[in-house]
Amino acid sequence: MAALPVLSLLLGCLAxxxxxxxxxxxxxxxxxxxxRVTYPAALVLNEKTAQVIQAAFQHARYPDIKGEKSLLxxxxxxxxxxxxxxxxxxxxxxEVELRExxxxxISISNVSATFQGTIRYGYGSWLLKVGQSVDFEIESQIDLVINPRLYCxxxxxxxxxxxxxxxFHKLRLLLQGDREPGWLKRVFTEFLSFTxxxxxxxxxxxxxxxxxxILADFIQDQAEEFLTDGGIGMDISITASPFITSKYIESYHKGLTRYNDHTAVINASVFSPAQLTEDRMLYFWISDDMLNPLISAAxxxxxxxxxxxxxxxxxxxxxxxxxxxxTLLDQLLSSNSSVLEAWSLSVPRLWTTPQGTSVHAVAAVELTSGSDDPNATALYFETxxxxxxxxxxxxxxxxxxxxxSHISILRAYFSPGEQQLSEDHIEYLQEAIQKIGIPKVISYLxxxxxxxxxxxxxxLFDIINPEIMPQQGYVVVQLDFGFPHHLLVEFLRKTLQ
Structure with a gap:
């Protein structure tokens, strides 16, 4: 359980x-x-270890211990x-250490705990038979070492x-709080302490x-849920075993969009470990090859x-x-029931450079008065x-x-009759797209x-100074964080109650 604070984020990343x-x-x-999870992140997570151990041990259950022993x-x-x-x-x-x-x-020192329970015992020979049930306490002081191994x-x-x-630096069993037991109780408690x-x-x-x-499954479910919205999901299967150095742990995922029983394919990724540094706690490298199928599904x-x-x-x-x-556009807007509908005509495409992520799209816009009259005026254009x-x-x-970076009007007309727009009208639409349409889309996104x-x-996460850095064909998200300890404690409470 001492491993859980560190493993929680690592598995969240690696799930x-x-x-x-x-x-x-x-x-x-x-x-x-x-x-990529760096060593400073592991240190932050490890700071929460004490509280997590307490929450876990307090809900732990131990089996009854039964046996017999011959006494002279x-x-x-x-x-x-x-x-x-x-x-x-x-x-x-x-203390936590990443091993190449x-x-x-993970090393936990000076874990002090008192075990309490009830002991039933009976002993004797043909001369003497004794049976008794008493409460007991076990005083203990323990050092705990765990070496979690991550694998496929x-x-x-x-x-x-x-x-x-x-x-165990200390483990002493006391019957009914008796700190000065007689010789028989001493013999009894000594071998029971070993057991x-x-x-x-x-x-x-x-x-x-x-x-x-359990935590690995829980975090995997959370990761998959986070990457799912409606009918769009993500295959985050790993492509290789996690790679561990003394400075970071790195995991590699397919990142394949799933939609309508179809899964995207990536087989020419541009990833190289040199594209990530070790200065921040947490890094996500995201390929254009992952983002484009996601946009297609949307x-x-x-x-x-x-x-x-x-x-x-x-x-x-x-x-x-x-x-x-x-003028016709002004008339359309004057109607109290006017409706503007905008939609993408084809799948938008993106590519990332250090200047940002470029998005190419072809969209259609139709503005109507909201009238049921098929001969009512309407504006339609494609851009x-x-x-x-x-x-x-x-x-x-x-x-x-x-x-x-580019706007052009492909088609534009007023109906009925597909009345073509003049050059001045086309200029108006281009300026309207730039100053009205694009900001409006951003305001929705x-x-x-x-x-x-x-x-x-x-x-729910304490994300500190996140940076989204576009590069050639990919984006790097790097950040520091404060561990959301209450989420893990809540998981332990629900899991172990």
């Missing part, structure tokens, strides 16, 4: 199904997203220790904590391993359709433009545009900054993306 894992260098070209002059002694529970737990110091190509080392197994990144050691020590050691390590597996799912009516529509065109509004977008995340909100992320719980 994913893995049908097969190849060697690290071969895996790079199939990798759509990468997660007394005969066979039968005993049973029941209802063993931990009280008054205190934690000393916790190996594992994570059971269709996910798994944590093996079987390399677990407990060193209890073996059971406690076995059970604690077993609980740690069991809880690590297009197919009808995410890029918007209807605007009422005051929102009339306010939209109150922006001052250098060109005059066409091709490219914008360069830079993203920021601050105060738990997504912010997008878009710069227009910013809260929309924020809402999707917050729905999945991102706002």
């Amino acid at each position: 994913g199904t893995a049908r097969s894992c190849v060697d690290r260098s071969s895996a790079f070209r199939f990798t759509g997203t990468v997660c 002059f007394i005969g066979k002694m039968h005993y049973s220790l029941n209802n063993l529970q931990i009280h008054n737990l205190s934690i000393g110091q916790s 190509h190996d594992s994570i080392g 197994g059971n269709n996910k990144v798994a944590a093996d904590t079987s390399d677990c050691y407990l060193t 209890v020590k073996m059971v406690v050691k076995s059970q604690i390590c077993k609980e740690i391993n069991n809880l690590a597996k 297009h197919q799912d009808g995410r890029f359709i918007r209807n605007i009516t009422g005051k929102e529509l009339t306010d939209l065109f109150k922006v001052d433009l250098s060109t005059s509004m066409p 091709e545009l490219e914008v360069i977008v830079r993203a920021d995340y601050a105060e738990k909100k997504m912010t997008l900054n878009a710069t227009t 910013e809260p929309g993306l924020t809402a999707v992320m917050n729905k999945q719980g991102l706002d």
Whole structure:
């Protein structure tokens, strides 16, 4: 259980199904997203170890201990220790270490705990028979060492904590609080203390391993849920075993969009470990090859359709433009039931450079008076545009900054009769797209993306100074964080109650 604070984020980063894992260098070209957790992150997580151990141990359950022993002059002694529970737990110091190509080392010193329960025993010979049931306490002081190993197994990144050691500096059993027992009780408590020590050691390590597996599944479910919205999901299967150095742990994921029983393919990724540094706590490397299929799925799912009516529509065109509004357009907007519908005609495409993420889109816009009359006036136009977008995340909100690099009108007419627009009207539409349309789209995307992320719980994390850095063909997100300890404690409470 001492491993849990550190493993929680690591597994959150590493969680994913893995049908097969190849060697690290071969895996790079199939990798759509990468997660790097650095040593400072492990230190922050390790600071929470004491509270997590306390929460876990207080909910732990230990089996009854039964046995018998032959005693000189007394005969066979039968005993049973029941209802063993931990009280008054205190934690000393916790240390964490990342080991090159190996594992994570976690050491917990001076774990002090009192075990309480009931003992039933009977002993005797043909001369004397005694049976009794008394309460007992076990005073203990333990050092705990766990060396979790991360590997590909059971269709996910798994944590093996079987390399677990407990060193008992003190373990004393007291019957009914008797600190000065007679010779018989001393003999009795000495061999029982040894038995209890073996059971406690076995059970604690077993609980740690069991809880690590539960946590791995829990974090994987959370990761998959975070990357799912409606019918759009993400295959975050790992492509190779996690790579561990003394400075960071790195995992490689497919990052394949799933939609309508179709899964995207990545086989020419541009990832290289040199693209990430070690200065921040947490890094995410995200490929254009992952983002483009995601946009395609959103297009197919009808995410890029918007209807605007009422005051929102009339306010939209109150922006001052250098060109005059066409008279027919003004007449359309004067109707109280006017409707503007905008949608993407084809799948938007993006590519990232150090200047930002460029997005190419072809969209259609139709403005009607809202009348049922098929001969009522309507404006329809199609536009091709490219914008360069830079993203920021601050105060738990997504912010997008878009710069227009190209706008052209492909088709534009008033109906009925498909009356073609004049050059002045085309200029008006181009300026309106730049100064009204694109800002309006951004105004929808910013809260929309924020809402999707917050729905999945991102706002519960203490994210510190995040940076979104566009590069050639990929984006790097780097940040520091404060560990959301209450989430893990709540997990332990629900899991172990």
